[in-house]
Structures are given as C-alpha cells and as structure tokens.
Amino acid sequence: MSKTIVVSEETIINKIYLIRGHKVMLDRDLAAMYGVETRVLNQAIKRNEKRFPADFMFQMTSEELSNWKSQNVISNKEKMGLRKPPNVFTEQGVAMLSSVLNSETAIEVNIQIIRTFTRIRQMLSEHTEIRLEVEKIKKKLDNQDKNMEVVFQYLDELLEKKDQPKPERKSIGYKINPR
Template sequence: MNQSISAVEEKIVNKIYFIRNKKVMIDRDLAELYGVETRVLNQAVKRNCSRFPEDFMFQLTKPEFENWKSQIVISNSEKMGLRKAPLAFTEQGIAMLSSVLNSDQAIQVNIQIMRIFTKVREMLADTMSLRLEIEEIKKKLGNHDKNIELVFSYLDELISQKENRTERRKIGYKQSGS
C-alpha cells in the first residue's frame, strides 16, 4: 500500500490538529479549502446545528484557543479575524459539512479529506505496530543480555573449578618408548 503524501494532501494534513484527544480541523481552514468565507461555513452549521453533536464539532475553550494560536503563530488575532474561539470539526463533523454546504467543491474536498484521515489513521496504526515490534525486540535483547551474563558466570565457575583441581593421574594405554 502506498502511503506517500502529495503536496496538496500535506497542506491538508498540516491543518489537522490534536485537540481533546481528537483529530480535528478548524472552521477557518475548512472554509479556505471549501472556497467559502468562515462566516458562511459557520452560518450553515448554525442553521443545521442538530447535525453537529459535540462529538462532531465543538468550540475551542479559551486555553485551547490560546494554545492553537501559539501553534500557528498568530501575533494579532484581531487582524486575522479571530475575535472568538473557532469551531473544531472531527472527522464525522467534516463528513457532515459536505451535506450542509452542498456544493461540488465541498463534496470533492470532503472526499479528499476523508481519504487523508484514513491515510493518517493507517500511518498511525503502522507506527504503533512498529513501536510494539521495537518493544518486543528490546525485551528479547534484555533477556539475551541476562543469558549471556549467566553463560559467562558459568564459564568463570568452570575455570575456577579447573584451577582448584589437583593434577589427575593419566589413565589409558601406555606406548612403549615414551
């Protein structure tokens, strides 16, 4: 499976944030991708608020908002049109947006975003399986170290026993002339 990410996909991936232990996208970024103003997107959501339960969309709290602003390095929030905390949409909320906005561009962008969310999920799963494999190897190596130490201690014990042993009389056939 090809998991490389194109430049367009990378632009979308860079707009996915991890807030409240969920992968989300912010209203202004989605509006930009859909080719609409943020206020138009938010109005469409307000008109259809029953389609957006809290696990689909939520408004950032003041600390979350400040943290998000620091991540994207916005110095003057008034200048950037950020007078209030933005809405954050989960994967399900983003899927719901295409039915609310109901434009060809919204549908195409949603398809692309859903594919990227799937790709990111697969990449995270691959990363997790690699971590588990590395932990397994570490455990085995730890056991190998213990086993090697044990072998060396047995060898040391055998060497000390050999040094402490008195010369034994040789047994066997004697050859003439020796």
C-alpha cells in the same frame, strides 16, 4: 464541465490538529479549502445544529486556543480572525459539512479530506504493528542485557578471587630430607 478542485494531501495533513484526543480541523481552515468565508460556514452550521453533535464538532476553550497558538507558533497575520475560540470538526463533522455546504467545491474537497483522514488512520495502524514488533525486540534485548550483566558479575567475582592472596597451604606427600 466541472472544474476539479485539488487540495494537496500535505495541505490537509498540516491542517489536522490533535485537540481533546481527537484529530480535528478548524472552521477557518475548512472554510478556506471550501472557498467560503468562515462566517458563512458557521452560519450554515447554526442553521443545521442537529447535524453536529459534540463528537462531530465542538468549540475550543480559550485555554485550548492559547495552547494551540503557542504550539503552532502562529504569526500575527494568521491570528487575525481568532479573537474567539474556533469551532473544530472531527472526521465525522467534516463529512457532515458536505451536506450542509451543498456545493460542488465542498463535495470535492470533502472527499479529499476524508481520504486523507483514512490514509492517516491506515498509517497509524501500520505503525502500531511496527511499534509492537520493536517492543518485542526491545524486550529480547533487555533480557540479553540482564543475562550479560550476570555473566560480567560472575567474571568480576572470579577476578576478585584471583587477585586475593592465597592462603599458605600445607604440603602433602613425601618429604625429602636433605643430607
């Protein structure tokens, strides 16, 4: 009887970072979810380098690691093991890991991670549609604002004309001479 491994979606989402414009996961986070040491995961990757092209996995630069640490406010305890920049995996790289780490745990956790990546992609596409609708509304409101400005300019001009002294006008019509 196999024991089902459950990693919460929230846990997975909290371990997905944006680096070089890609949504990626760190080797140490994946190793922890798979229940193996980071070095074991990295050894398996070295034995199967051909399975991990640059669009599946890359190593963070020292500068990226420094930026990542500062953005994520990592405690000293969590910095342990990050003496060198970690390997990071794109969604495709995570999928490839299940074939390299041939264990039931790796397969189950991998399925959960891939489902989470898929949900994130769906949410982003849904949000894109909403964002486009909001942009349309903003454009309409901007046009209305411009039209209102024009109306108020005309009203201001009319008020200025009203406040200006009126020139004396010559009377027209019959003049009645008082006797």
